Amino acid sequence: MDSLKDLSDYIVVLEGKENVGTSLKEVPAGLYNYKDSTIVVKENMKSGFKIALIDIKKGEPVIKYGFEIGRATTNINQGEIVHTHNIKGAI
């Protein structure tokens, strides 16, 4: 069995500070190692987009680089892309 790619090679996360990672390059959908576990990337991601690193409930803050950038407008599952369809800013 081929060994899994590590999602850390594809995304940037400031340690302990966020619930989304931002992709640095294209991330093909599939199963990845991440930290001590695995994550299923639900769909192909372009670079510069965000992926949920854990489940985020509707109304919870979305945290990037240690700052809240908006709230989830629906329940978001780990591995899903976080973008205008499921996050809303305060303005």
Add this chain to the structure above:
Amino acid sequence: MVVLASVSCSNSVVQAIGEQNPDVILITHQHGCDHAGADRQQVLRTLTGTCNNPNVCGVLLVGLGCEGIGTSDIAKGIDPRGRIVKKLEIQAIGDIEQIVNNANKKLKHIKEFAAKQKRVTFDINELVVGLECGASDPFSGITANPVVGAVSDRLVAQGATTILSEIPELVGAEPILEKMIKDRKVRECLFEKIEKYVEFAKQAGNDIRGTNPTPGNIASGISTLEEKSLGAVIKGGHSVIIDVIDYAKVPTKKGLNIMDTPGNDAESVTGMVSGGAVVVLFTTGLGTPLGNPVAPVIKISSNTKTYNSMNSFIDFNAGRIQDGENFEAVVDDCFDLFIDVCNGKKVKAEENKCREFAINRIGPTF
């Protein structure tokens, strides 16, 4: 060693002096006369502040004689400690050859004074550092700006002063900025300054809040206005914002300050250096040569492609993060380069003699 035109009418004479003195730094500009009120104060403050920057040990002020902001006005505000200041008036001398001879004599004194300067060691907590981004791309907020933020945090933790700027880029970041500011007065002052730019834009027919993030931003992954502004705010790292200061003002409190500057790179960097920034950390996605006459501007690319194609102008590649390198390791290297520059290593902007100088104006020229 600087030759500074007090008014735009002196510019060509300054250039002529420079031809015979290639080892001095020439500063010419488009201002110096027919300003009023707070605008005049800001222009004067920027010119004086440039001379007061700790990197400057000698100044020859070249005035016309009748201008609104004269050499004496500027000289009055220059701290003479550790610095030599000389003046000449074009109208008082008259003949171009005599003017240049007069300048050469005065510059000789300045050069002798400069030659006697010795390097001494001082603590990081004496540093004032400007933070800037220009010619950004979608990676600026993801690689280079967080690296600069981490460097800023390290400097602030050691007692230094860093300056975040470019107020128009902070529009929409109020929820984020609120959490970084402890003092209510500072918060109100900052939000007032942000609102001022929103109003300026409205008057010019541009609704910043309503049209951001733009379709282009959304297509490149930015989901909310806060996120777009976060890309800029993160240059300041996670330190508390201790104060908000006017353009070209010297920070009075150590730590992370925000200076009221526009997004225009030349005006913003000029403002921070006039406020005493001795080095500037400047991130760029598409690349820009922009420098400053009296402070080294360290260029940090957000991606490796630009680092390679614009290598003549870029000092450090934060695009290494995109290539898979560990974030903290890249921050370590960037910090090391920063210290090297403080200790005398020249940056590309200096080697290429990129000395852009632009004063932010807040009133009409009469």
